[in-house]
């Protein structure tokens with residue numbers, strides 16, 4: 681069994697990926713980790729959209745890059761997989777719930793030796809016509825769900841970056 685604190689301390693955001701696809705059984709574990717994140721009042725309104733079709737991953741990455749103001753940039757850094765987290769519009773604490781799922785998935789990916797990164801602008805990306813079309817293709821009603829953010833996953837191309845030193849004074853005691 682992995683030491684959880686060790687995984688938390690060694691997980692790093694990866695921004696360069698090999699093209700190799702991640703095996704289904706590893707993706708299943710990452711998704712399961714996302715499903716087991718806590719949700720407020722156990723509402724479980726968060727959903728996880730796994731995208732492995734390369735054309736769709738790249739389209740969404742470009743949409744995301746465009747929202748960032750970087751036309752032509754793949755904001756998913758060439759990762760072969762993106763898991764987009766969305767929530768029902770009826771969830772008033774969707775961002776908290778979605779963030780818990782994202783962290784579980786990033787940490788599970790790290791424990792499996794995979795690279796991953798949290799990618800923002802999930803809300804805006806699914807408000808674009810391209811994003812809404814992707815949701816429709818997945819059978820998700822774009823008017824009933826709001827994007828939260830994304831987890832990209834793949835095999836890191838190169839060494840993992842080093843963690844930045846932790847800033848002092850962030851634990852306060854009374």
Ligand SMILES: Cc1cc2nc3c(=O)[nH]c(=O)nc-3n(C[C@H](O)[C@H](O)[C@H](O)COP(=O)(O)O)c2cc1C
Nearest residue numbers: 691692693694695797798799800801841842843844
């Ligand atoms: C809310 C949130 C949004 C983030 N969005 C992005 C993003 O859009 N693109 C990106 O490359 N990294 C993104 N990151 C990753 C952070 O930049 C990264 O966690 C930070 O630099 C610390 O590095 P580490 O994850 O390796 O510890 C995001 C992280 C968080 C928590």
